[in-house]
Amino acid sequence: MLFDFYRGNSQSQPIIVINADSFLNKQLSGVFFIVEIESTHEPLEDALGREALAQTRIVGREFRLVIRSDLSEEELSITLYHEILEAATVASDHSPESVLDLNEAGFEAAAHRANQRWGEVSVENLNRMLQF
Amino acid sequence: MADHKRVQFDLVKLLNGERIIRLTDPQTGLSLEKKLKPAEAVVRQKDRLLQVFEAALARAEVIGA
Numbered sequence: 001m002l003f004d005f006y007r008g009n010s011q012s013q014p015i016i017v018i019n020a021d022s023f024l025n026k027q028l029s030g031v032f033f034i035v036e037i038e039s040t041h042e043p044l045e046d047a048l049g050r051e052a053l054a055q056t057r058i059v060g061r062e063f064r065l066v067i068r069s070d071l072s073e074e075e076l077s078i079t080l081y082h083e084i085l086e087a088a089t090v091a092s093d094h095s096p097e098s099v100l101d102l103n104e105a106g107f108e109a110a111a112h113r114a115n116q117r118w119g120e121v122s123v124e125n126l127n128r129m130l131q132f
Numbered sequence: 133m134a135d136h137k138r139v140q141f142d143l144v145k146l147l148n149g150e151r152i153i154r155l156t157d158p159q160t161g162l163s164l165e166k167k168l169k170p171a172e173a174v175v176r177q178k179d180r181l182l183q184v185f186e187a188a189l190a191r192a193e194v195i196g197a
Contacts (some may be wrong), residue, residue, distance in 0.1 A: 047154075047165070051147040058141040083143070090141050090153070090178050101173045104151045 018076060018121070026123045029130035032088055036064040044068050056083045058091045077121040082111035084126050139185065141178075153178060155185045162192055 020037040027033065044052040044066060053071075057064040065083055067076065086107045089099045102110065110129075118125040138159060144152040151174075154165040164185045168177055 046144045046146070046152055050152075052144050053147055054145045056143045058143070079145075083145075086143055086151075086174065087141075089175060090143065095175050100175050102175075103173055104149075104168055104170050107174065 018073075018080075023080075023123055023126075028084065028123070028126055029088060032061050032063060032084075032091065032130075034065065034084070035062045038064075038066045039069040040066060041069050054079055054083055056087045058087050061091060063087050063091075073120070074115065078108075078111045078115045080121040081114045081126070081129060082107055085110055085114075085129060088130055139182070153181060155181060157185075157189055160189065160192055160196075162189055164188065 020039065023034045023037060025033055025035060044055065046052050046055070052068075054065065054067045063084065065080075067079060067083075071079060085099070089095050089102070089107075099107075099110075114125065114129045115121070118128055138157060140156045140158055142152075142154040142156070144154065146152065150170070151168040152165060153168055153174075154163060156163040162185075164181065166177070166181055168174060
């Protein structure tokens, strides 16, 4: 599946930005896999009806992501960096020292740094980030 | 002893920036959810919640046995 969304100044045609298929079933940090990325136009809500931007499900070493489709290109890239870094941290039995003290703002800052340093998210760039 | 390898984690990013972590045991349906404290390390909060969840799971298994 491909992400598609409308840029603010281009209202007629969706623009293909990130090919989500390129992330699927590729090894991340040698142990993790993204098995599904769903981009949804529907409002994303948690179990209590609170509006959400993204949800990542971790089952063993597999990640399944649902992300709102109305994010800008940069927001989408940063969101993917953030979700994968935090999911890899939560999925690890023994997290590396570099992420041990990260709170939510720390993960967001790390995602912004990754996006600034390596550019748009890709499997290669996720692996660079996950070298911790 | 509960097997934490079977525990499923959901990380939900709310629109207001808050983060929810939900632990679920698909076998029993037992689920535990908590809003992460923004100032505290995610790993420590996850480890504490996992301990609580595993204890609850073990208890549920004893009761159900």
